[in-house]
Amino acid sequence: xxxxxxxxxxxxxxxxxxxxxxxxxxxxxxxxxxxxxxxxxxxxxxxxxxxxxxxxxxxxxxxxxxxxxxxxxxxxxxxxxxxxxxxxxxxxxxxxxxxxxxxxxxxxxxxxxxxxxxxxxxxxxxxxxxxxxxxxxxxxxxxxxxxxxxx
Amino acid sequence: xxxxxxxxxxxxxxxxxxxxxxxxxxxxxxxxxxxxxxxxxxxxxxxxxxxxxxxxxxxxxxxxxxxxxxxxxxxxxxxxxxxxxxxxxxxxxxxxxxxxxxxxxxxxxxxxxxxxxxxxxxxxxxxxxxxxxxxxxxxxxxxxxxxxxxxxxxxxx
Numbered sequence: 001x002x003x004x005x006x007x008x009x010x011x012x013x014x015x016x017x018x019x020x021x022x023x024x025x026x027x028x029x030x031x032x033x034x035x036x037x038x039x040x041x042x043x044x045x046x047x048x049x050x051x052x053x054x055x056x057x058x059x060x061x062x063x064x065x066x067x068x069x070x071x072x073x074x075x076x077x078x079x080x081x082x083x084x085x086x087x088x089x090x091x092x093x094x095x096x097x098x099x100x101x102x103x104x105x106x107x108x109x110x111x112x113x114x115x116x117x118x119x120x121x122x123x124x125x126x127x128x129x130x131x132x133x134x135x136x137x138x139x140x141x142x143x144x145x146x147x148x149x150x151x
Numbered sequence: 152x153x154x155x156x157x158x159x160x161x162x163x164x165x166x167x168x169x170x171x172x173x174x175x176x177x178x179x180x181x182x183x184x185x186x187x188x189x190x191x192x193x194x195x196x197x198x199x200x201x202x203x204x205x206x207x208x209x210x211x212x213x214x215x216x217x218x219x220x221x222x223x224x225x226x227x228x229x230x231x232x233x234x235x236x237x238x239x240x241x242x243x244x245x246x247x248x249x250x251x252x253x254x255x256x257x258x259x260x261x262x263x264x265x266x267x268x269x270x271x272x273x274x275x276x277x278x279x280x281x282x283x284x285x286x287x288x289x290x291x292x293x294x295x296x297x298x299x300x301x302x303x304x305x306x307x308x
Binding site for chain 1: 208210211212213214215245247248250251253255275277279281291292294296297298
């Protein structure tokens with residue numbers, strides 16, 4: 001009986017991790033869709049009440065939903081054709097209510113000189129479970145480094 | 152009455168948890184910088200590795216790395232720079248749950264620039280710290296990126 005209980009517990013915990021991975025990956029796809037729709041209100045709903053962001057392009061950092069909303073409104077004004085493509089996404093659950101998502105993205109937009117720019121971006125999102133839903137607490141993006149020369 | 156006791160307990164726990172999270176995040180980031188600043192790479196590499204869990208995730212200026220074995224592949228290259236020196240600028244610690252702390256820190260890493268002279272590289276770092284069975288807090292996931300330090304808080308006139 002004890003063994004059965006233990007097995008059931010192990011199975012439920014791995015199922016739980018699987019659920020987290022699937023739910024958070026769905027959230028990442030929802031973020032991409034909201035970003036590509038330039039839907040600032042939708043983007044902000046994917047974050048928890050006190051989000052923090054650390055972004056790549058201008059080195060911006062900020063906290064709070066108002067700052068996040070301001071950042072994205074300004075970004076969409078400055079780069080009205082920006083589009084993101086989620087290339088891959090991994091999730092590591094660090095506790096029952098916290099996880100880190102890690103993504104590779106391709107961002108395309110028109111630069112100030114009128115030329116199309118494609119940037120490879122790596123991100124990490126620290127997720128917390130709030131009222132049964134995964135929300136982003138910290139969003140950190142940086143450029144994918146160029147390949148290292150081999151010796 | 153029962154609710155009042157629970158509420159009081161929660162109120163008492165909240166500031167204590169914040170203080171602990173800040174203290175633990177500060178302690179770990181101090182230990183990281185101290186390890187980085189050990190001049191002998193033979194000693195600094197294991198000192199840095201000791202702050203990570205076995206299967207830690209790292210995203211940084213060398214891309215994505217998973218686990219201590221892969222970290223061990225890149226750290227000696229990083230630590231071979233003779234100008235290497237870290238200076239911690241700020242640490243913010245937040246308790247996400249009893250076994251998880253979120254740390255956001257800023258530090259300068261001195262590196263040898265293209266002209267051969269030392270130059271500071273400002274870095275921002277998000278870290279997830281996980282409590283171990285023995286009570287230690289170790290880095291289970293982190294993301295470090297280049298970026299200017301945040302603006303200084305507004306001065307009161």
